[in-house]
Amino acid sequence: MDHFSSNCTNKMTRTHVVVGSRPCCFFCAFEEKDPCLRKTWLELALRDMHMTRDDTELALILSFIWRFAMADPENPELPSLGVFECMTRLMKKGLEDVEWVMTGQNVYVPYYAAHIIGSYTMKKPEFAAKAVESGVIAPFLELMRGNMTWVEQRVVVRALGHLASYERTFEAVAAYEDEVVRLAMEIATTCVDVVYGEFVSVQEREGRVTYHSDLLTRGLGGLEMEDRKAEEWASQLQCWSLHLLNCFAYKQRSISLICNKFFLKELSLMWGGLVNHTSPSSIGLIRILCYTKQGRRHISESKEVILSLCNLSRSSDDWQYMGIDCLLLLLKDQETRYKVLETSLFYLVDLVELKALNDRENLGDRIARVLLMDYNTKKACVYTHKAQKALKELWRNKVERRNRERKLLSEKLTETSVVVNLIKQQATQMLCLGDIEGAIKCYNEAIGLCPLKLRRKRMILYSQRGECYLLLGDVDAAISDCTRALCLSEPVNSHGKSLWTRSRAYDIKGLSRESLMDCIMFVNSRCFRGKIPYYATQMISKQMEATWLFEEARASKIRRMMLKEKNHLTGLSTITEEPGKKKEGMMMQRKKHVPLV
Template identity: 80%
Template sequence: MDHFSCKGTNKMARRTHVAVGFRPCCFFCVMEEKDPGVRKEWLELYMRDMHMTRDDTELALTLSFIWRFAMADPENPELPSLGVFECMAKLLKKSLEDEKWVMTGQNVYVPYYAAHIIGSYTMKKPDFAVKAVESGVIAPLVELMRGKMSWVEQRVAVKALGHLASYEKTFTAVAAHEDEVVRLAMDIATTCVHVVYEQFVSVKERVRYHSDLLTRGLGGLEMEDRKAEEWASQLQCWSVHLLSCFAYKQMSISLICKKNFLKELSQMWGGLVNHTSPAGIGLVRILCYSKQGRGHVSNSREMILSLCNLSRSSDDWQYMGIDSLLLLLKDQETRYKVLETSLLYLVDLVELKALNNRPNLGDRITRVLLMDNNKKKGFTYTYKAQKALKELWRIKVERRKRERKLIKGDGQEKVAEANVVVNLIKQQANQLLCVGDIEGAIKCYNEAIGLCPLKIRRKRMGLYSDRGECYLLMGDADAAISDCTRALCLSEPVNSHGKSLWTRSKAYDIKGLSRESLMDCIMFVNVRSFRGKIPYYAAQMISKQMEATWLFEEARATRLRRMMLKDKNHGLSTITEEPGKKERTVIPRKKPDPLH
């Protein structure tokens, strides 16, 4: 009986159904029942017998409704107290054991919604997680995680297991499958983007129920591609989160810290597609809190470079990159493995005041870089590192002490005099720049920066920014990034100086650091407030970098290389020529939407 027919049944008849033990006709009518007693009894009956429902369409619609109900109010105890987890566990087991049943009609949606309901109800309430574990949901979720069905079901299974692993009360139950779950999570995090691209995005005839789940029947191929990118990112981020739960307990550290996986992890961003997830950097920071983890991370050059680039970016997770580097530098067993590389990046951040509720962060960085025990036997600094340390000592120690003494006497007058001199030198630098003497302008900016009092932060910000632009004009992208970073550290709030953001974005573009360039360009547009009319040059940069950072770009390139290699092995394609016309075989290239 459908919902409209069921609504015609009178109240006395519905109560009679309960009294004689009949299963309710329609779940939606049960949810509309006003009598609490009747509603409770009917829900208990429905949850108990739902896995025996014969109408596959009704079952799929019911599960879809329960999932929406759970997402709208995940802390509502009604359904969890009446057996929703036992019901979902039964449905998952039936789906996994009876292949013929699950492939009948709408039943193919059942495992997806069942796992999603478990994850939705356990994302906020530890008590619900305990009920779910006691109901036996872990075994079928792990089976879905193994890839028993497809990446679509894998996504919600990993999410649900991640929630269960997040709570002290239920972590042990997940940890009972530690080795397998960790290995599966690592494999999924590493391969899921390629899998989604190969099995969905690049396929002409897509699996129908995948398309329906992605877009709910709305939108075409473009919408499906965007949602596929979002879901692939979520699958990767939730897999990394599951690994983080084990790393937090200092479990499976050696397995997680395999060299190849750390290299892959350094490129797992989250962020642009999955805004609330720190993805790879979140796991890396957790690893850096353990001695064993720090040892492994410090041996990965790719990871250290990734942390250094993140620390000098306008990314939301910049502070995590800085935290991780400081943890590595404080440990005497890892300090000298990362000191040379990280010093040249962190020295640009020593004038940071606060970042993400971390007060005096620049002073903390300075103390770590100038630790007394940074002279290890047999360890010698390179010329660049020695120069950076001397500059750091001169600015943060000697110059600060000197200026503090001046303030006690007639310092205010001398500060004003210095400000006048700095303005004159800056004008001279601007004039030299106008006539094309960039080197002369840089010399003037050097002198002005040396004379400008530390307390005049805004003036120094402008000088660093101007010098950074000069370096970029000379083609020195590294120096431009360094100066613009210093300027952005002096801005209030941090990373809010438009000119420095745009210059650094262009410098990062030259270096091939597309993500960092994109983040700076987006921040530049937000800071400048162009009122919806983004300048062409900024829109062009955003489009370029979004294409380069497209989640599926590497998968697309890998597939293209494989196709080219296949063609090569089969010999060159024949080129036929006709008068005035040439024909040749061309391998089509799928160009991603720049708005992805």
């Protein structure tokens, strides 16, 4: 606050309001102790702010209001004095007056105006209603259409997501439903390529849009920091676009539009990543779609989405439970059950010994019941021989074996446990001698005998058999056994050896995301006292590079460059799209601006 006050020495050159004969800039009004004067001056300052001539001060004021809104988004003072009307006028001016927005630091105005609205509407529906009444949706749509840049799209999509989240303001957004949904789908699909192509891939400071660099790092970071922030912002833009789609899907609106098969294929690849790990990203939208009959039908027909859900269900990702939820919803629906069972069965069967996951009690039993829904009916005959065999094994282990063990005396269970230990020792000796297949046979026998109640012992047996399978190159069997071991661990997904084995197996299969999650969990589950083993750091580094948000965009650009060079060398012409018209305004001229204070 003192910093801003020191800038108010020449008040007559600044935006000011006059009460009697006393001029006052916005910052002085904000510091005023008299509540009546403060209210009057702030209200007048907000009313006349769009007429400000000093572009530097206007940018500073908006930056200050945004910080104030973020620090206390439920404070009613500025919303009650017309902050939404003020920001709406500024956005409209920025969109309509190209010459004005290109002057000095006015280029920052639309970004901060939209960001302020989004900050004030993220918690209170009454503020959202005030924002809608002030007419924010029209300029929001203009910015969402790309009339400026992806930076403004990011804050607009966030704000529209807030407005669409409330009952009181949803219909105001839904009045433009078809366009909003299509734009959100387009942004979610293309934003990573756009941010990479327009910013990250430009490795010379002079080539980057200056005000983008300033907003990303407040003018204090180098190229590396700008790239990291650009990755975070691109991920947020994608996730917030998906959240906006969520708001419509939740109300069962535009389901057929969202479930476009090409979009669903892209959706299966969208991941919030480590830079935005608090957002469920694509899985959040997929789960909402799975709650509707129409959505389940479309999801069940997308092989890419089903495979993505299956891999997620057998991972240590925070959203594992969402993947399981989606598969169970699809399996309970008789219309979609037989489309997804053949694929999902061999993933879910490894999870039937789960006790609890994210407050879902007896999840393993629920999974088993859903898989065995029609086991003893005529409908089971439609399954392949392999599926029928898996279901039969599940029935024996989950139902018949449990019932049989309940009747055994505790003495008998103790005797069985001793036998299991002896077989386990024999397996260890064979493994030391290099007889991996012999060790697997011993583990098979031990697992078949080991009582279901001895969860920790079963966990160790599965984990060691999984390691043997990996040594033999049977990657799928290794993943299956390690998943079963991790379901038996307390808490779930905490057994270090199983996590490391499965991480290596996923690496061999090329499932970088799953491998990365397991390796991070492995490091967190072990007390390395600050010294992470080299092999673990190497794996994490490898998978982080493979799962980098811009990796596909980078690879696509390299492929295009190679194809262009190849065609040039062979003398062939290439068919390229006609260059689109350059957007009017500041972003294409890439005018340099003074960094924002």
